Amino acid sequence: MTAAMYESGPAAPGAARLPRLLPASPEGLHAHLGRYGPLPYRGEAGLLIDDVAAAGLTGRGGAAFPVARKLDAIARARGRRKVIVANGAESEPASRKDELLLRLAPNLVLDGLQLAAEAAGATEAHLYLHGTRPEILRALSERAARQLDRTSVSITEAPPRFLAGQETALVSRIGGGPALPTFQPPRVTERGLGGVPTLVQNVETLAHLALIARYGPRWFRSAGTAAEPGSMIATVYRPGAKPYVVETELGAPLAEILGAGPEVQAWLVGGYHGSWLRLPEAAGLNLSNESLRPAGAAVGAGVLVALPASRCGLAETARVVRYLAAESAGQCGPCLNGLPRIATALAELAGPRPRRQARDDVERWAGLVTGRGACHHPDGTARFVRSALTVFAPELARHANGHCSATRAGPREPFLPLPASLPTREEDWI
Numbered sequence: 001m002t003a004a005m006y007e008s009g010p011a012a013p014g015a016a017r018l019p020r021l022l023p024a025s026p027e028g029l030h031a032h033l034g035r036y037g038p039l040p041y042r043g044e045a046g047l048l049i050d051d052v053a054a055a056g057l058t059g060r061g062g063a064a065f066p067v068a069r070k071l072d073a074i075a076r077a078r079g080r081r082k083v084i085v086a087n088g089a090e091s092e093p094a095s096r097k098d099e100l101l102l103r104l105a106p107n108l109v110l111d112g113l114q115l116a117a118e119a120a121g122a123t124e125a126h127l128y129l130h131g132t133r134p135e136i137l138r139a140l141s142e143r144a145a146r147q148l149d150r151t152s153v154s155i156t157e158a159p160p161r162f163l164a165g166q167e168t169a170l171v172s173r174i175g176g177g178p179a180l181p182t183f184q185p186p187r188v189t190e191r192g193l194g195g196v197p198t199l200v201q202n203v204e205t206l207a208h209l210a211l212i213a214r215y216g217p218r219w220f221r222s223a224g225t226a227a228e229p230g231s232m233i234a235t236v237y238r239p240g241a242k243p244y245v246v247e248t249e250l251g252a253p254l255a256e257i258l259g260a261g262p263e264v265q266a267w268l269v270g271g272y273h274g275s276w277l278r279l280p281e282a283a284g285l286n287l288s289n290e291s292l293r294p295a296g297a298a299v300g301a302g303v304l305v306a307l308p309a310s311r312c313g314l315a316e317t318a319r320v321v322r323y324l325a326a327e328s329a330g331q332c333g334p335c336l337n338g339l340p341r342i343a344t345a346l347a348e349l350a351g352p353r354p355r356r357q358a359r360d361d362v363e364r365w366a367g368l369v370t371g372r373g374a375c376h377h378p379d380g381t382a383r384f385v386r387s388a389l390t391v392f393a394p395e396l397a398r399h400a401n402g403h404c405s406a407t408r409a410g411p412r413e414p415f416l417p418l419p420a421s422l423p424t425r426e427e428d429w430i
Contacts, residue, residue, distance in 0.1 A: 021207050022100065039114055040214055042118060049075065060301070067209065073189045075119065080123070084116055086128065087167075093417050097233035125151045184374075239309075275383055310406065314396065315414075317384070321346050324384075331374065333372065338365050339369065345365070
């Protein structure tokens, strides 16, 4: 699948109050200022944080951590030098929300970066991206000509690896090192780039912050739920349709976004570190962590997949896990040894008549890798694998008897997207 296939999709549930972030076509600086007006600087560090806290904004990069708490931690940190990084390195192969946001509304992201820098008292700003983005370069040039930005922005290119956007890997890369995760503590908010307090925020999070600064907490809370307010951008895969990106309210019914008819056998929520959900049991769940948590799932970075009934869920999972094992940093035991073993055993389970021991091996190794790495890559992979073993248990039984759901309907192309080639050389991290 190419990036061009990912466009803004159909109207989402609650669309009367949306979209907030995604214009219909790329918006230059003149149109942006005509829509939103100048940046609403406060003139002093810390003054925006109360509004962000009242809005209930959480990070849209996957962890859903309260943004105000991060801002406050940097604002209160000692020292005159503080750093902020806008993370647009969308390394998940199934996600294209940040890519589309940066293409359509680059100035909204850059507004949020400037306002967050002021709120946190940061004197240095960075933008971390995959590849050269002409929209961003043009926006920065136009903003410089108008002298809109108080903090200059440096751009760093991320390598094309799954873990390149991880917070500590990002800090290492911007600092001139390899894009490899490092053990914590200390957290980057305490000692990040150059050893100083560093705030890392996803680009969608910063775009929301720019709107909260203009319209206030009550406006932001007019969408979403009381516990999880606002909207989010999601990348959606459905049977018989091209992948698309949609802005939707948190708390929207997943059945309305993904469909739950006979053509769908399961949902994947949260991407390749997320969880499979069985239908029809999951049909009543909503797009919120409050709703998904009891089912062992989370919203994550907003990757939503409706797996067609004609595809083999085991084969799809095994193919992705092989990719995830190859994408590890290879510096900790769980990734270096555990993930390749899990990938090999899953490939056996996805084939005809696997050994009975293969499933037991996968479950045991998934438990052994969890919580033992420098980052959460093994944890997320284990979550993805365990949910597959539960949701596709009937498929496991079919494979044990030499049958497969996919072969009944004839040969099919894989449904879940992966890069065409998997870089494995050490220099690809640098």
